[in-house]
Amino acid sequence: MELGPDEQAKLAQLKRVKRLATGVLIACFVLFVAARASSAAFPQWAPTLGFIAAFAEAATIGGLADWYAVVVLFKHPAGLKIPHTAIIPANQQRIADNLGQFLERNFLSQGVVREKLQQMDFAAHIVTWLGDREKSQELSNFVVRLVPDILAAIEESGFKTFGAKHIGKQLLKTDIAPVATKLIDSFVKDGRYQILLDEIIDALDDVMHDEATLKSIQKRVAEELPTLLYVFQADSLIIKRIVSASGGLLKDVKEDPNHPLREEFQELFENYVERMKSSRRFGRRVERLKADLLGNPEIASLADGVWSDLGAYIAKDAQRQNPALAQQLTGMLVGLARQLEKDEKLRTTINEGMVSALDSLVADQKSNVSAFVSDQVRSWDFRHLVTIIEANVGRDLQYIRFNGMIIGGIAGLILHALDISILL
Structure with a gap:
């Protein structure tokens, strides 16, 4: 599998978003340290700085937690082989088996296939194709x-x-x-x-x-x-x-x-x-x-x-x-x-025949299709596959880090406010 120009462009965007998320996380941590240090130096601003410190502290914790959650899907965080990390590569065999069975049960079941085939007008496609003289x-x-x-x-x-x-x-x-x-x-x-x-x-x-x-x-x-x-x-x-x-x-x-x-x-x-x-x-x-x-x-x-x-x-x-x-x-x-365009009865017969033939074919071969998909997934280079997945969905996953920092910061403010009210 090779990365196409579109996936390479997505990887470049992913790197920019990663750098931005990491920069915001570092900024939250610096803000937390600065607020804590300043509260002692400026007692008159201590209540306000306390809220800022609480927000930055919780945002840093939330950002770190979500960074960990995103990273462990694809790799070991910081190269440390912590249990239950690099989830997708570590479960290649199970993913292959489950994907094949999922495909067979939900996409190749006889009722689903027949219903989809009945929506298609095979005779109309034949008429259109053969009617084109070229x-x-x-x-x-x-x-x-x-x-x-x-x-x-x-x-x-x-x-x-x-x-x-x-x-x-x-x-x-x-x-x-x-x-x-x-x-x-x-x-x-x-x-x-x-x-x-x-x-x-x-x-x-x-x-x-x-x-x-x-x-x-x-x-x-x-x-x-x-x-x-x-x-x-x-x-x-x-x-x-x-x-x-x-x-x-x-x-x-x-x-x-x-x-x-x-x-x-x-x-x-x-x-x-x-x-x-x-x-x-x-x-x-x-x-x-x-x-x-x-x-x-x-x-x-x-x-x-x-x-x-x-x-x-x-x-x-x-x-x-x-x-x-x-x-x-x-x-x-x-x-x-x-002639086929004019003969509605013949078109109906062709469509019914195609549905029956293809439905029977899928019913006979769906186990082979499932096994083929499983074998293909097992043979993939998952490191390369992870790169492709990251290229396509990693950018959206990085925004979880931003959301984690925002939600964490808001939670920190609420908890700090409750803490003050209890003390008062």
């Missing part, structure tokens, strides 16, 4: 630059191979047919099949207007027509009618969300899903497909290639001044902050 950018850059090292550590530790084997074994044991049917069922119930239908319509429309496709259809139609109709180019007319009718139908289906064809498409999907749910044949096909995929060495090679390419891309991207992944992650974090 802070989210710093966090994103840190994460992106850390990812290549994590991937390299996974590669070197063999965890990737272990994980791949373990996941493969679990997949072989898992029946994924129900999962597949649930996904498809969700796809239908959520209406996402409409997106698929729109994609099919767009694809058919592209096909209907593709020159190569039209020529192929026209050739096929011409081969089927009688020669007489071919002479009159009926094939071109038929193709135009087909394209026109098909294009109109596709346009109507795409523009009308309630078109009958869409209903037919939905019914087709729903019936197909229902059949799959109870179809053992579908389940066997899914299991065979799963086994073929997991047992195919090309899939494993492809996975290794994807892993290597992913690691190379992330490592290369992390070296850029503004990594693309960091930019994407920053946007995600800022967006998350905005």
Whole structure:
């Protein structure tokens, strides 16, 4: 532990106050001696000098007593090892134990910690922090630059191979047919099949207007027509009618969300899903497909290639001044902050979770914290610590000496007055 400039300045102030207190104490003693000596030389002033002497005598005694009381807290007075002096250094072990127990009982008790944690809005801090794009950018850059090292550590530790084997074994044991049917069922119930239908319509429309496709259809139609109709180019007319009718139908289906064809498409999907749910044949096909995929060495090679390419891309991207992944992650974090700001229920859940987690953590570790504090106090250089304590509170303790001299002097006056009244 080193003394900082502020503590050094406080020590300088303490020395000045000590010198002043000592000077006042010496002045009281000199005043007492002078008053006693003068009372014999000037009998006419004896009553007044008696009060002065009584005040100075009691003030000197009070100042000495309080000087002793202040000094014995930190050191032996005048270097004399009197019992029960240098109280703080002499009780280092006991102070260490008591301080650790005091901290555990009064600051780390479960009720106190939970009450304090419940006053904190952790979610608001998260929103404020992540909502600041610069802070989210710093966090994103840190994460992106850390990812290549994590991937390299996974590669070197063999965890990737272990994980791949373990996941493969679990997949072989898992029946994924129900999962597949649930996904498809969700796809239908959520209406996402409409997106698929729109994609099919767009694809058919592209096909209907593709020159190569039209020529192929026209050739096929011409081969089927009688020669007489071919002479009159009926094939071109038929193709135009087909394209026109098909294009109109596709346009109507795409523009009308309630078109009958869409209903037919939905019914087709729903019936197909229902059949799959109870179809053992579908389940066997899914299991065979799963086994073929997991047992195919090309899939494993492809996975290794994807892993290597992913690691190379992330490592290369992390070296850029503004990594693309960091930019994407920053946007995600800022967006998350905005969503969290709007979602009061989620904020409440986060706060409750943080309170429970931190409260449990403190409850589990408070004994270790108490032991750590005790060990730290035991390891301190108490001579240096006493200097720091004196620097911070010693100046106020010195004023006890002034108060002692004043209170002692007043008590001396009162006692002297009582003594005179009794004699009278």
